[in-house]
Amino acid sequence: MRLCAAALCIGLSFSAPAGAFADMAGVGLPSVSLDDKPSLSEGEVEFYVDMAGFRGAQGKTTQDVYLLIRCNQITFLPWGEASASGEGKQDKYVGKLAIRARVLDGAGQAVEKGEWIKQVPVQDLESAQDPNARVNDVISLSLAPGTYDLEVVVEDLLGEKQGICRRKMEVRNFEVASTEVTISDIAFGAEIERSEDRQDRFMHNGYRLIPNLTRSYGVGRSLKCYFEVYGFAVDPAVDDDSFYLSYSVVDTSGMVVKSYDVKRIRKPGESCVKVDSLALGDLPGGGYGLLVQVRDRLTRQTARALRRFQVLSADQAAQELTEEEKELWRYYSDIRYVATEKEQKLFKSLDQRGKERFLRQFWKDRDPTPETPLNEGLMEHIRRMKYSENQFAAQVNKRGSETDKGRVYIKYGAPDDIQYNTLATGEKSYEIWVYEKQGRYEFVFRDRHGNGIYELVHSTMPGERYNPNWREEL
Incomplete structure (x- = not known):
């Protein structure tokens, strides 16, 4: 959890002139490290690591390190009376993870380290094996700007196995001059909602942020993002003190492939928190970057931030859904x-x-x-x-959509009337569906084999099976 370091950006927003960032058209994109992507662990426990940096206290940076662990590789045992609350039941299970993190400076000295136990309760073992069941966690570090080595170990205590992730970590400097606008790292969220629970590990300045740690989105989905802006000039004498905000999506070559309307937003103070949900629309599967631009209307100072993400193709998305x-x-x-x-x-x-x-x-x-x-x-x-x-x-x-009844229902909708005919032993039951919205059309379904499977034997709808002598076959 972090204490509020920026004001919530809840002021009124207005439409902005189309040319608010016209002078930035020829400016190159902000540099992005090749390591700016989620990292995957090695070992028997597989997990993802990603991070985002924000302005901290006393010249330091708050570096949030996010973890994602899939439940289907965790060992679970009956919880029963062993739960800490005493409320456990025999039909509940629990897994136990030991998580250790170390941050090393250039000399290999540990400047931050921590270890904790995380319990993972589930109702049943079947739900634990769902490939989409996941555990999220976050480590909040207070670090001086610089380059570090990060090491995270996740150990399955009940299964006696572990995984380890090592990666470089660039910690940015957000202590800037009072008239220099700066944007924090962009955090992509799976869930972002208002919250007042200061004890929640995922709390960020009035928002509960559950990260989208793989930074992956299905085609046609929306991208949720969180970031902070610092260094606005504030003049109480200016009634309409505001800033411009724009979003763009760029491809791997830096070309803008999707733009959003520029907004003009009142400044809440020297800094602000911004949360948005951006429809990705018809972007095809592939790698992209979210470009955020902010311009202080008072000083004309502009800041830009870029973060990579990916849109999954249909085949890839099917594995993530x-x-x-x-x-x-x-x-x-x-x-x-x-x-x-x-x-x-x-x-x-x-x-x-x-x-x-x-x-x-x-x-x-x-x-x-x-x-x-x-x-x-x-x-x-x-x-x-x-x-x-x-x-x-x-x-x-055989799915319901693959039956004759299912096909007719999907294509034409619900019938206006259904005539049920259950016949005597030795004869076959049938139903007649009647559609009357655009003329009167009938569909006759017959249980040929007496097994409850109704087949279409006749219809008066053009293009459908036509057999006016169907009654003779009963």
Whole structure:
């Protein structure tokens, strides 16, 4: 936890002139170390390490070191009565990690070190094996600016195994002249929300920041970021004392590939905290950098900061998503019942990046209210997919969306009326779905084998199976 070192930037924001940063167009990007990326440990316990620096007290820098450990490699034992609170139950399990950190100066001397035990409770072993179950932790260090060696060890105490991560650590100097604007490191967040819990290890100046430690985002997702700005000039005589703020996304060559509207924001004081969520839109999978620019309108001083991140392709994203998110991605990409034959043929011929672009445009074209942030067409498609999976699953190896009922429901929506016909022994049950919104159309589903699996045997909808003599086959 860090004490407040900057004022929250909660003042009013206004639209800014398009040319607020025009004179910066030819200026090169801020330098970024080749080590500015998450590091992966070595050994039997795999974990990620990333960091971000902020202005500290007495000329020092607060260097936050973030850890991410996947639960499926931790050893868990029954918790029972062994929990510290005495509230443990036999159906709960706990893992125990010993975390050790050392910071070494250029002479190899330890300038900071610490060790602590972290308990990892889970309800059951199945949830612990979920590849998306993770443990986050943070180490907050107070260091003089400079270059250090960082060493972090994570030991699984119950499994007697460990992993180690060693990397260089550049600690920036944020003690600048009163008229020199500076931006802290940019921290990417998996979750960023307002909080007043000063005992929370993830607390940052009024925000609870759970880092996105891999700096990875799925296609079409939003990037959440946290940073601090220092060194604003403050003049009480100026009523409209404010600064400009802009965001851009650059590719690996430094070219701007996505820009956001420039904002004009009132200064809360000499410094401020900024939290934002930026829609990545149609950026294809690949490596990028988030460029933040700030300009003090009073002094014309400008500061820039750059931090690397990556957008995952569909295949990569599938490995990073939760089970719920994977399901939503499958619904999003399953267009076989709603696309034309020509669209399906084109979609199948594309490579992965081409498929991603195609899907973005496909659903954009089917948004009935493009002026709003919600795509009702896509939401309705997902609702139909979910309903079909839950209601029409016919057998273990066949999803509800793969049945005749599921296909019709996804393509045409819920019927206006359903006629249920359960016949006597020896005859086959059938259902008739009626659609009346654009004329009257019927779909007849028959349980041919008496096993609860209904097949489409007749429809009056153009392009569907047509068999007016279906009743003779009962």
